[in-house]
Amino acid sequence: MPKETFSNLPEAKRRRIIDAALDEFSADSYGRASLTRIARQAGIAKGSMYQYFEDKFALYCYLFRLAGERKLAFISEAIQALGPDPDFFAILKAAIVGGFRLAREDPRLLALGNRFVLDMDPGWREKVMAHLGIKGESTIEEWAREGVRRGEIDPRIKPSTAARLIWAASESVGQELAAGKLSPDQAETEFTELIDVLERGLRPRSPKKGEKNR
Amino acid sequence: MPKETFSNLPEAKRRRIIDAALDEFSADSYGRASLTRIARQAGIAKGSMYQYFEDKFALYCYLFRLAGERKLAFISEAIQALGPDPDFFAILKAAIVGGFRLAREDPRLLALGNRFVLDMDPGWREKVMAHLGIKGESTIEEWAREGVRRGEIDPRIKPSTAARLIWAASESVGQELAAGKLSPDQAETEFTELIDVLERGLRPRSPKKGEKNR
Amino acid sequence: MPKETFSNLPEAKRRRIIDAALDEFSADSYGRASLTRIARQAGIAKGSMYQYFEDKFALYCYLFRLAGERKLAFISEAIQALGPDPDFFAILKAAIVGGFRLAREDPRLLALGNRFVLDMDPGWREKVMAHLGIKGESTIEEWAREGVRRGEIDPRIKPSTAARLIWAASESVGQELAAGKLSPDQAETEFTELIDVLERGLRPRSPKKGEKNR
Amino acid sequence: MPKETFSNLPEAKRRRIIDAALDEFSADSYGRASLTRIARQAGIAKGSMYQYFEDKFALYCYLFRLAGERKLAFISEAIQALGPDPDFFAILKAAIVGGFRLAREDPRLLALGNRFVLDMDPGWREKVMAHLGIKGESTIEEWAREGVRRGEIDPRIKPSTAARLIWAASESVGQELAAGKLSPDQAETEFTELIDVLERGLRPRSPKKGEKNR
DNA sequence: AATGAATGAGAATTCATTCAT
DNA sequence: TATGAATGAATTCTCATTCAT
Numbered sequence: 001m002p003k004e005t006f007s008n009l010p011e012a013k014r015r016r017i018i019d020a021a022l023d024e025f026s027a028d029s030y031g032r033a034s035l036t037r038i039a040r041q042a043g044i045a046k047g048s049m050y051q052y053f054e055d056k057f058a059l060y061c062y063l064f065r066l067a068g069e070r071k072l073a074f075i076s077e078a079i080q081a082l083g084p085d086p087d088f089f090a091i092l093k094a095a096i097v098g099g100f101r102l103a104r105e106d107p108r109l110l111a112l113g114n115r116f117v118l119d120m121d122p123g124w125r126e127k128v129m130a131h132l133g134i135k136g137e138s139t140i141e142e143w144a145r146e147g148v149r150r151g152e153i154d155p156r157i158k159p160s161t162a163a164r165l166i167w168a169a170s171e172s173v174g175q176e177l178a179a180g181k182l183s184p185d186q187a188e189t190e191f192t193e194l195i196d197v198l199e200r201g202l203r204p205r206s207p208k209k210g211e212k213n214r
Numbered sequence: 215m216p217k218e219t220f221s222n223l224p225e226a227k228r229r230r231i232i233d234a235a236l237d238e239f240s241a242d243s244y245g246r247a248s249l250t251r252i253a254r255q256a257g258i259a260k261g262s263m264y265q266y267f268e269d270k271f272a273l274y275c276y277l278f279r280l281a282g283e284r285k286l287a288f289i290s291e292a293i294q295a296l297g298p299d300p301d302f303f304a305i306l307k308a309a310i311v312g313g314f315r316l317a318r319e320d321p322r323l324l325a326l327g328n329r330f331v332l333d334m335d336p337g338w339r340e341k342v343m344a345h346l347g348i349k350g351e352s353t354i355e356e357w358a359r360e361g362v363r364r365g366e367i368d369p370r371i372k373p374s375t376a377a378r379l380i381w382a383a384s385e386s387v388g389q390e391l392a393a394g395k396l397s398p399d400q401a402e403t404e405f406t407e408l409i410d411v412l413e414r415g416l417r418p419r420s421p422k423k424g425e426k427n428r
Numbered sequence: 429m430p431k432e433t434f435s436n437l438p439e440a441k442r443r444r445i446i447d448a449a450l451d452e453f454s455a456d457s458y459g460r461a462s463l464t465r466i467a468r469q470a471g472i473a474k475g476s477m478y479q480y481f482e483d484k485f486a487l488y489c490y491l492f493r494l495a496g497e498r499k500l501a502f503i504s505e506a507i508q509a510l511g512p513d514p515d516f517f518a519i520l521k522a523a524i525v526g527g528f529r530l531a532r533e534d535p536r537l538l539a540l541g542n543r544f545v546l547d548m549d550p551g552w553r554e555k556v557m558a559h560l561g562i563k564g565e566s567t568i569e570e571w572a573r574e575g576v577r578r579g580e581i582d583p584r585i586k587p588s589t590a591a592r593l594i595w596a597a598s599e600s601v602g603q604e605l606a607a608g609k610l611s612p613d614q615a616e617t618e619f620t621e622l623i624d625v626l627e628r629g630l631r632p633r634s635p636k637k638g639e640k641n642r
Numbered sequence: 643m644p645k646e647t648f649s650n651l652p653e654a655k656r657r658r659i660i661d662a663a664l665d666e667f668s669a670d671s672y673g674r675a676s677l678t679r680i681a682r683q684a685g686i687a688k689g690s691m692y693q694y695f696e697d698k699f700a701l702y703c704y705l706f707r708l709a710g711e712r713k714l715a716f717i718s719e720a721i722q723a724l725g726p727d728p729d730f731f732a733i734l735k736a737a738i739v740g741g742f743r744l745a746r747e748d749p750r751l752l753a754l755g756n757r758f759v760l761d762m763d764p765g766w767r768e769k770v771m772a773h774l775g776i777k778g779e780s781t782i783e784e785w786a787r788e789g790v791r792r793g794e795i796d797p798r799i800k801p802s803t804a805a806r807l808i809w810a811a812s813e814s815v816g817q818e819l820a821a822g823k824l825s826p827d828q829a830e831t832e833f834t835e836l837i838d839v840l841e842r843g844l845r846p847r848s849p850k851k852g853e854k855n856r
Numbered sequence: 857a858a859t860g861a862a863t864g865a866g867a868a869t870t871c872a873t874t875c876a877t
Numbered sequence: 878t879a880t881g882a883a884t885g886a887a888t889t890c891t892c893a894t895t896c897a898t
Contacts, residue, residue, distance in 0.1 A: 008857095031245045039860095044858085045860055046860065046894090047859055050893095055893075056892095056893065157411060161404075161411060162411070164386055164408065165382075165411060165412070168379075168385065169378070169379060169382050172378055172381070172382040193371075194375060197371060197379060197412070197415040198411070199415070201411040201416070202411060202414075249869090250867070250868085259883060259885065261870080261883075261884060261886090262882075263869095265881090265884095269868075269869075270868070433878070436878095457671060457673055462870080467881095473880045473881055474872090474873090474880085475874085475879075475881055475882090476879055476880070476881090478873070479878065479880095484872065585835075585839055590839070592814055593807075596811050596813065597806070597810050599810065599814075600809070600813075601806075625799060625840070625843040625844060626807070626839070626840075627843070629842040629844070647860080676887080676888070677888085688863090689863060689891080689892085690863070692890065693861065859896105860897105860898100861898105862895085863892105863893105863895080864892100864893105866891085866892090867891075870888075871884105872884105872885105872886105873885105874883085874884080876883100877879100
C-alpha cells in the first residue's frame with residue numbers, strides 16, 4: 001500500500017513517520033486524525049506524505065496491516081510454544097492471551113485495531129479487510145471445526161457458534177485492554193475466566209459409559 | 215432534550231427531521247455526521263436545527279434516548295410475556311431477543327445504539343450515559359447475581375464474568391443485525407444457539423447423587 | 429424612537445424590556461449584544477421587539493437617550509444646588525461629579541454611555557449623536573467662554589482648549605468608574621484632584637499690581 | 643506572532659494582507675472585524691490566513707505590535723532629538739507630538755492603537771497587553787515621578803494625577819487625529835495648547851523669595 | 857524526490873429580521 | 878397586537894489534497 005518511495009526511505013525517517021501516524025491514529029478516530037499533525041510531528045513536509053502514500057486511507061491501511069502482522073507474530077509464537085498436539089482450548093488461550101501481549105510491546109498497535117472495529121464506516125471496514133485479506137473470527141472457526149473433529153467440542157455445536165462466542169469474549173476484553181481500563185495481566189486473568197466458562201459449555205459431556213446425548 | 219419548538223412542530227415535519235437525523239447518525243460516526251446534511255435532507259434551513267435543538271450533541275442525545283426507550287419497551291414486553299418466576303436464562307433470551315425486535319421497527323434505531331457502543335472518544339460515552347442516566351451490561355450483572363442466588367448459575371462463576379459473556383454475545387449478534395447482515399429471525403436463531411452454549415457453561419452441574427464437579 | 433406601541437405598554441412590561449436591554453447592552457458591545465437574549469430575559473416574544481422598536485439600533489438609541497437624560501438630571505440637580513452666581517470651576521466640579529452619581533443609581537446607565545464612546549462605528553457615533561441632539565464637550569465649551577468673560581479663566585486660553593482638557597479628564601475617570609475599577613467615591617476624589625490641577629492651569633495669574641504674565 | 647509561512651511570503655503579498663487587515667481592524671471593533679473580509683480583500687483564500695496566523699487574535703496582535711513598534715520609533719526619535727537633560731514638559735511634548743507623526747506614515751496604525759484603548763471587553767485588553775508586554779500610561783507616570791524629583795512638578799501633585807491628565811489630553815487629540823478630524827499639524831498645535839495649560843497647572847509656583855502658594 | 861504554500865469545501869454555530877397565524 | 882418559527886447569510890476555523898518550485 002505505501003508507494004515505492006516509502007520503502008526507499010532511510011529507516012530512521014520511515015520509523016518517525018510510522019510513529020507519528022501511530023500516535024495520531026490510535027489517539028483519535030480516523031475522521032479526526034490529521035495528516036497535518038502527523039507530518040508535523042514526524043518532521044517532514046505535509047506534501048511528502050503524498051509521495052509515500054496515495055492518501056490518508058492508504059496510510060491508515062498500512063498501519064493497520066502492520067498492527068495485524070505484529071499481532072499475528074505474537075499469536076504464532078504463543079502457539080508454537082505449546083506442546084505437541086495441543087487441544088482446542090489450549091490453542092485458544094495461547095492465541096488470544098498471546099495477542100494481548102501486543103499491548104505490552106506497543107499499546108498503540110492494539111488500540112489501532114480496536115479503533116478500527118469502532119469507527120470505520122461500516123462499508124470501509126470490509127473494504128479494508130478485503131484489501132488486506134484478514135482473518136479473525138474465521139480462523140477461530142477453522143480451529144473449532146478441527147476441535148469438533150477431535151472430539152474436543154460437542155458435535156452438536158456449530159463451529160461458527162463456537163467461534164463467535166470466543167471472538168466476542170476476546171473482543172470484549174481486548175477493548176478494555178486497549179482502552180487502558182485493564183492491564184495486560186488483568187486482561188489475561190479476565191479472559192481466562194471467560195474461556196473456562198466457554199469450555200464448560202463447549203466440551204462434550206463426559207462420555208462416560210454408554211452415555212447417549214439428548 | 216429538544217427545545218419546546220421541536221415539540222410544537224407539525225408531526226410530519228418532526229418526522230422528517232428525525233428521519234434525516236437517524237439516517238445520518240446511524241450511518242456514520244458522531245464526529246462525521248453533519249448537521250448541514252441533516253438539515254438539507256430534511257428540507258429545512260440549517261439555522262432552524264438550532265431552533266429545535268441546543269446543538270449537535272443535544273440532537274444526538276434525543277435520538278439516542280428515543281432508541282433506548284423503544285428498545286426498552288420491546289425488552290419489557292418480552293419479559294412481561296414470560297410465565298411467573300422465570301429462570302435466569304429464560305429472562306435473558308426473552309430480553310435480548312426481544313431487543314432484537316427493535317430492528318423490525320426501525321433498524322436504524324438499533325444501529326444507532328450499536329454505533330454508540332462503538333464510539334469511544336475518551337469519556338464521551340460516559341458523558342452521554344450520564345446525560346441520560348442509562349444502564350447496560352450492569353443490568354445483566356444484577357440478573358446474574360440473582361441467578362447465582364437461586365442456584366441457576368454455578369456459584370464459582372463471578373456474576374461479572376457471566377454478564378460479560380452474555381453481553382458480548384448479544385453485541386456480536388446485534389452488530390450484524392444492525393448492519394443488515396442478519397435478518398431479525400436469523401439473529402434470534404443465532405443468539406439462541408449462543409445462549410444455549412453459555413447456559414451449559416454457566417449452569418451448575420446436575421447436583422444429582424453425590425456428583426463432584428470437575 | 430420607540431414606536432407608539434411601546435408607549436402603550438403596561439409600565440411593568442416596559443420596565444422589564446428596558447431592564448433586560450440595559451443588562452445586555454451594558455455588558456457587551458453593541459455588536460455582540462443579542463436581541464434574542466434580551467427578548468428571552470424580558471419574557472416577551474422575539475418578534476415583539478420589532479413591534480416596539482424599528483430595529484436593534486433604534487432600541488439602542490432609546491436606551492442611550494434614557495441614560496443621557498438621567499445623567500443630565502443629576503448634573504442639573506447638582507448645579508441647582510450651588511449657591512447663586514457660582515464660579516466656573518465650582519460649576520464644573522458640581523456638574524461632573526454630579527454626573528458620576530448616576531453610577532450610584534444604576535451603573536449600567538453609565539456603562540452604556542461609556543460603551544457608546546467605545547465600540548460604536550465611528551460613523552454611527554455621529555449618527556446617534558445627531559439623532560439625539562447631544563451635548564457634551566460643547567456645553568463645557570460654552571461654560572468656558574462664560575468663564576473667560578468673567579475673568580475666571582485666563583483669556584489667552586481658548587475656551588475649546590479648556591473644554592477639551594476638562595472633558596478628557598472627566599472621561600478618563602468616568603471610564604474607570606463605569607468599568608468598576610473606581611468606586612463612585614474614589615472617582616469623585618480622583619476627579620477633584622485633576623480639576624484642581626486644571627484650575628491652577630486655567631485661572632489667570634494673581635492680578636496683583638501691574639503684573640505682566642510671561 | 644505570525645507563523646513562519648508569513649515571513650516567507652513575497653513582500654507584495656505580505657503587504658496586501660497587512661493592508662487589508664489594517665483596513666478592517668482600524669475601521670471596526672475587533673469583534674466585528676471579519677477574517678473572511680480581510681482574506682477576500684487581500685485576494686487570498688480564506689484558509690490561507692490560517693497558514694500565516696494561528697487565528698484572528700494572533701493576526702490582531704501582530705498588527706497591534708506593528709503599530710506599537712512604529713509609534714515607539716517615532717517617539718524615541720523625537721526624544722533623542724532633544725538637547726541634553728531635557729525637562730519633563732519638553733520630554734512630554736516631544737514624545738506625544740512625536741507619536742502623532744505616526745499618523746503621517748499611516749493613520750490606520752494610529753487608529754488601531756486608539757481602537758484598542760477603546761475596546762473594553764472585560765479582561766481583553768489585559769490579555770493583549772500581557773501577550774505583548776506593553777506599557778502606556780505607566781511610562782508617563784514614571785516620567786512624572788522623575789519630574790517631581792527634579793522639582794519640575796509641584797510635589798503636592800501625585801504623579802498618577804499628572805500622568806492621567808497628560809494621558810487623557812493626548813488620547814483626546816489622538817482620537818480625533820486617528821479619526822481624520824484633525825490633520826497631524828492641527829493635532830500638534832492642539833496638543834501644544836493643552837500641554838501649556840497643564841504645565842501651568844503642574845509646575846511649582848515660582849519659588850521666589852518668601853512666596854506662599856495658594 | 858522533496859517541499860510547503862495555496863486552496864476551497866465543509867464543519868458548527870449565531871443572529872437580526874421577516875412573516876404567517 | 879402579539880407571537881415565535883423560519884430563514885439565510887455571516888462568523889471562525891480545519892483539513893485533505895494539489896501543484897509549482
